[in-house]
Amino acid sequence: MPESRPLPSILAILAMAVAVPAHAETAQETGAQEEGAPAGVMQDASPQGAGAPAFKPVFDETWATIGIGAGLVPSYSGSDDYVAFPLPLIVGRVGGVGISPNGPGFNLDLLSQKPAMGPAKTSFSLGPSFRFRNDRANRIKDPVVELASELDTAIEVGLNGGVTFPGVFTRGDRLGVSTQLRWDILGAHEGMLIEPGVNYFTPLGRGAALQLGFNASFVDDDFADYYYTVTPADAAATGLPQFTADGGLNSLGTLAIFTLDLDDNLLNGGFNLYGVAGYSRLVGDAADTPFTSVRGSASQFIGGIGVGYTF
Numbered sequence: 001m002p003e004s005r006p007l008p009s010i011l012a013i014l015a016m017a018v019a020v021p022a023h024a025e026t027a028q029e030t031g032a033q034e035e036g037a038p039a040g041v042m043q044d045a046s047p048q049g050a051g052a053p054a055f056k057p058v059f060d061e062t063w064a065t066i067g068i069g070a071g072l073v074p075s076y077s078g079s080d081d082y083v084a085f086p087l088p089l090i091v092g093r094v095g096g097v098g099i100s101p102n103g104p105g106f107n108l109d110l111l112s113q114k115p116a117m118g119p120a121k122t123s124f125s126l127g128p129s130f131r132f133r134n135d136r137a138n139r140i141k142d143p144v145v146e147l148a149s150e151l152d153t154a155i156e157v158g159l160n161g162g163v164t165f166p167g168v169f170t171r172g173d174r175l176g177v178s179t180q181l182r183w184d185i186l187g188a189h190e191g192m193l194i195e196p197g198v199n200y201f202t203p204l205g206r207g208a209a210l211q212l213g214f215n216a217s218f219v220d221d222d223f224a225d226y227y228y229t230v231t232p233a234d235a236a237a238t239g240l241p242q243f244t245a246d247g248g249l250n251s252l253g254t255l256a257i258f259t260l261d262l263d264d265n266l267l268n269g270g271f272n273l274y275g276v277a278g279y280s281r282l283v284g285d286a287a288d289t290p291f292t293s294v295r296g297s298a299s300q301f302i303g304g305i306g307v308g309y310t311f
Helices: 019-031 221-228 232-238
Strands: 063-074 082-086 089-094 097-101 105-109 123-133 154-166 174-184 192-203 208-219 248-261 270-282 299-310
Touching: 063 270, 097 123, 105 154, 123 174, 192 221, 221 248, 248 299
Parallel strands: none
Antiparallel strands: 063 082, 063 089, 063 299, 089 097, 097 105, 105 123, 123 154, 154 174, 174 192, 192 208, 208 248, 248 270, 270 299
16 A cells, blocks of 8 residues: 555545546547537547548447556645655446546446447446545654654545436536545544535547546544544644544535547547646634644645556
8 A cells, every 4th residue: 555645535636537438428429420520529430531440439348548647735634735646547447347546546337338329328327435545644744743643544435426417518528426425444533424526527629628526525523533633642742732523524625637638539549648636625623623724724735747548
């Protein structure tokens, strides 16, 4: 379990190449059309024009995108110090099961469907969700916060489900609504999280796509107490005032993901570049704890760039 992933509970940071598979559904739809396909998606189903064999997008029964990059995140949730972290990526569909990143973890979609020819339809997703959380377990840059009790790594397991509506504003866009429900199974925070979110995807021509995400995070008392309470022992070690945290609304966040295919065609696989920029605002006791209000900041920023390969 790499210690170089000090991700806060911001947005599931690397839904990084989700814009690429979403574009695949548009590809299958427009691939079934003749030359009247909408501009900016795929003007010709064949890369060689009329009379050539039909172009087959890389996104079919089995495909994957793998990638690597680098970025900056707060050193712990509520910190105003930032640390570099590697940005590994894997997303795809194998054996009828969709795979997508979920921060330092992943989601599986057991309802994943191979994109069909013809108009896109409303689709549903449901499957297990996994996430590692090593907040304040290592790489704490603040010398005062580092004196507090070291926390353990948590593994959160639960369910992720949602619904996606195609063609909301344009023929190729998508609007998705989803919710995650996860519990710690390692006995670290021993708590529960609920994370609803809204995601909007739109292609920007043949070779680029933009994805915007908005989410909220709700936590229970066990989670809040573990990460935000300043115990008498912590107060004595750090000089911070004692604080008892309760659960509730934990954060609100937004994330933008831009994908650029290097041969100007997202549908044929190959290399692509992706960039991420996000902002999250801690609220409630997550913002009021001295770890945030005295030593850090409720405003949390993230950013990263990387290169991926789809096959």
